[in-house]
Amino acid sequence: PNSPSEQDEGFSTYFEEKVRIPEDGSQFFSFRKLWAFTGPGFLMSIAYLDPGNIESDLQSGAKAGFKLLWVLLVATIIGLLLQRLAARLGVVTGMHLAEVCNRQYPVVPRIILWLMVELAIIGSDMQEVIGCAIALNLLSVGRIPLYAGVLITITDTFVFLFLDKYGLRKLEAFFGFLITVMALSFGYEYVLVKPNQGELLKGMFVPYCSGCGPVQLEQAVGIVGAVIMPHNIYLHSALVKSRDVDRKNKKEVKEANKYFFIESSIALFVSFLINVFVVAVFAQAFYSKTNSDVIQKCNETGSPHTDIFPPNGTLEVDIYKGGVVLGCYFGQAALYIWAIGILAAGQSSTMTGTYSGQFVMEGFLNLRWSRFARVLLTRSIAITPTLLVAIFQDVQHLTGMNDFLNVLQSMQLPFALIPILTFTSVTTIMNDFANGLAWKIAGGFLTLIVCAINMYFVVVYVTSLNSLTLYILAAFLSVAYLCFVGYLVWHCLVSLGVECVDFRSRVRHSALVEEEPEEGS
Template identity: 35%
Template sequence: MNPPSDVAAPTPSLPEVHRSVAVPNAAGFLRKLLAFMGPGYLVAVGYMDPGNWATALAGGSAFGYTLLAVALASSLMAMLLQALCARIGIVTERDLAQLCRERFPRAVAYPLWLLAEVAICATDLAELIGTAIALELLFGIPLLYGVMLTALDAFLILWLQNKGVRWLEALIVGFILLIVGCFGVQVVLSDPEWGAVLRGYVPAVSIVTNETQLYIAMGILGATVMPHNLYLHTAVVQSRAWAQDEAGKREAITFASLDSTIALTLALFINSAILITAAATFHAAGRTEVAEIGEAYQLMAPLLGSVLAAKLFAIALLLCGVNATVTATLAGQVVMEGFLRFRLSPVLRRLVTRLIAIVPAVAVTWLHGASGTAQLLILSQVVLSLQLPFAVIPLMMFASDRKRFGRLAAPAWQLALGWLIAAVIVGLNLKLIIDFLAGD
């Protein structure tokens, strides 16, 4: 890895919040954990965005509980990869984009930047469509107008960032807890077959041999282990002012990893709940082709006999869309500043990304309506899955640099599992591409 010639130290990641949250020196375990709690929830938001809804609804309605194993495996992969992200950010005091810029030649770094931007635009596309659908379901705003209204969320980003990172984190955590509550009620109302639910967490051979299952599984993987979250976590973890010695960094790694693991466990519950609700409500009733969020909303009340479930479904969708909007903006800022050392205001950055996503969303909504947006949602998640190797492999290369990490290097088992995850992601992507080229 030969670095480019301009290797001057970059501006700290997210400079407006860098080391802005104090960490108490003499405090108990719980107070320390609370001080570090927050970045993991910002990351977890990306694991429950509207793209997850589309893939989980499609998987649950078509194949029942079978793809729960994919949701579980994806979440376990995410927990390990995000723990490695936290370690990288704390030890190197660089985010993943900055490390790519410093350690790779420009011929490698700039294509990685472009691919990261494509992934963020794909993420934003899913958030845009999901939020617009929620506005239509709750307030009757036509889908096309809702798509265009989502550009206004740039002002929400500005207000939140001016309030400070702790306010931002508190709002995100509050929304996540509301989403958990909404889905807890829906799962109870759907009355799933719990034995089948538990069996669904055991991997089935059909996930790989059935092309349709594999396509949706890749969508679930892309919607769960999201490329932009790897960049984001290495940056937001640096908002904590831990002690700069080895002991302080080791403690920071422990608590930051706990923070992200707990947050991702909540995300796993939400993703599982969406799939379980779809399987128990739609698959069990013979409705095996429900991939549209709007269609799911319309069918939920008559099938479950409760209007409450449908309303909670729409409220949770809106909260997920707003949450994911915030974190995608932060990730875009990290990627652009880290790779290019070029800074835009958060609002301008948000508007540029959102306008890029609005074009295909408006076109598809205009031409094909709700059915087209459902397919676009799933496709956006498959695009994310195809982008994953270009973030995961650099992440593992940096995490494996024992010379730089010294005694703070990740355990050998984490590195081995991390490389295995990278190999699985690459292998599944290659199979998906081969199946597509073969016309399957």
């Protein structure tokens, strides 16, 4: 692969300013410098708090109690290690992942890769926008229908996206405010429900699930799929470019990598706590509850939503039903505060999702359009299917679509993990900051594990469809999918210098051997 230093400088991001890093005499650690680097990690962490994650959390608590908290912890740690690679790529090369892919892959694989990442962004955006619409529906007691909530979300997203015109730090502060709203909202529910702290700690640090079956296993896989999102790798590698770091100065680059990792660790710790709040609330209050229990309680409190629960079976909740049952058991204030938290989660994540779409489109396609045109195109691609779903689907029956979107994003995960592991391991790209042998092995192992878990999730979902036509279609798509993943793995091995799989060099070598006798004669 060609070194980025030999290429053009990376495309400019939507940020029109860079945050200056203050000089500080401290050799080891400086809070002033940490504050200057604080921002990108918290924007990245919002993907760990989107409505898809919140729904996965509440379903985990309702179906498995506290028993899967350790899965959430492990998934968050794996996510942190992968985000570290993304941040290092952006800092060292001055380019984000989509830009590096543009330079390192041939045209056809590059276009396929772009389409796959766009699919992941569309799937994530649909969950986020519909999450906002559901929150608005709950807050308005059903007066704002789903499609109207989607239109409101689209409009205010455009407004908020231009906040960076008032300064990058103000934009980051706004995202910090939304994270604070989520922490206070879900923290209020946590204090209200008073979860069993002993069971919570046991579930978090004992990697075992007593009495669990296929339902809990699928939920554990769903947690991993919801936490580790492909477009977030692309996003984080771009956000770190907003800091003024001299890439020719090895000391500054090393320092930036250190502070970005510390900031990402803090940000993901905060997101982990918020996720724990949601799991614990539903584990304590609704684990092993039946629909009959909920209907009886809602009737006692005079809730108008009793008709959304079937008369028999174990309670199954989503974002909408979760708010309703909280209102039935803990009062209407709990419902409204829950909806405010969901609105903050959906609004913040749909904004960062739009940024991801901009970076991916600019990087893969080398677009140099005006900022407004880029935002408009990115939003149109993601919003059109969301609006159609909102018009033709009822707010009470969106869980099936959410499962499909989780599967869609799970399938796209290799298209972020394999490239980021490849390029951060190549010395000609990363110079002295390339992954060492331990990181290559660990990164490869983590990528393999995460992809295998997500493939299991996909297989479980497809087999539950019970349709021969869909089975045949899934088989054809699986062959094409695995071929492309195989190509990315092969490219990774060749880039790392594994000669036994590089048939191109062997073909060139054999051609040279055949030419030698002719030259001698």
